[in-house]
Amino acid sequence: MTISSDFRVSHSPRLFSLLVIGLTLSSFATYALAQTEITTKSEALEATTDVSSSLPESPDAALIGQGATARSTASVSNTPSKRVLGIIPNYRSVGVGAQLPPQTIRNKFITAASDTIDPSSFALAALLAGYNDARAATPEFHGGAVAYGRYFWHSFADQSIENVSVEFLVPAFTHEDTRYYTLGTGGKKKRLEYSLTRIFVTRSDSGKETINLSELLGAGLASGVSSRYYPVSQRDAGSVLQQYALNLGIDAASYALREFDNDISRKFSRKHDK
Structure with a gap:
């Protein structure tokens, strides 16, 4: 079959782009599965170590040990993972009810830099x-x-500038906390609404809720x-608003992923155990 030169010229760039997207997505999936398996094995090893190292001398001691283990498990399940879905850096997520000191300007700069140079930023x-x-x-x-x-x-470059602006430059002046505080409890709809509205609402460095000027x-x-x-054709108001x-x-999608990261991880873990 003969392929015309017109087809090659008009479709080869598109085929090239689709190939790159496919390779990137497959790399994402492979890395995520590997990270999930490593996390599952690590948690299983820690649980085994905890159980084998505690040898209660009486039934009462056994009950106390079980209660402590349950509390420990609950605490771990509410602790944000280091990477959302095993891929996206989760430097800014904070567990339920966490009481942390205010972010310093240095902290804000480090989180912005870490998000910018992370391998997932290049993949995105x-x-x-x-x-x-x-x-x-274009x-x-x-x-x-x-x-x-x-x-x-x-x-x-778009991502890098956005990271630095949202996570460092603006919050340094507005004294806002750039960390994401998970809700963690309640129905899925409530938690989804909470996560998506974090682009409009955040905490100040003093711990009070405030308009998320850092994001907006x-x-x-x-x-x-x-x-x-x-x-020049991309510098009009419409193009700028589209990028905005x-x-x-x-950012809203990343907040939702952070909110449900532990839920998704537990589902993967249960499927992996079957």
Whole structure:
């Protein structure tokens, strides 16, 4: 079968982008499964160690030990994992009822930097680049591997600027806490609503609820700044607002994943045990 040159020219960039997306997603899945298995084995080993090291001398002591183990298990289940779904860094999540000292400016800078240079940030940039390349979001980038490279560094720069603005620059001035405090209790609908509204509501450094200016202003600032290195056709108000909405959407989704991370992990663990 003969493939016309027109087909190759018009479809090869799209096929290239779809291939990159597929490879990135498969890498995500492989890494997540590996991390889940490692976590499950680690927790099982810790549980075995706890049980084998406690040899009660009486039935009463056994009951006390069981109660302590139950409390310990409950505490662990409410503690946010180090990575959401075994992939996304979870530096800013805090367990239910945690009482922590205020974030220092140094703490805010470290979390922003950690989120920016984490391998998952490069993977997300690769996915966004593949998606934008496949739909030719910026025609000036043309097509093929060179265009994909342009989409990639633009996507990575967008994320980096947004991380620094939302997690460091703005909260340093507004004295806001950038950590995510999980709700952890109540129905799924209540917890979902809580997590999604965290882009509008957060805590101040003093512990009081306040408008999340870090998110609302930081995401807007990042959208405006990032538009400056795009072609002129992408610098209009509509394009900036579209990027602003994308920034807020990604952050809202990440809060929801953080809220339900332990629930998802337990489901995977139960399936793995069967």
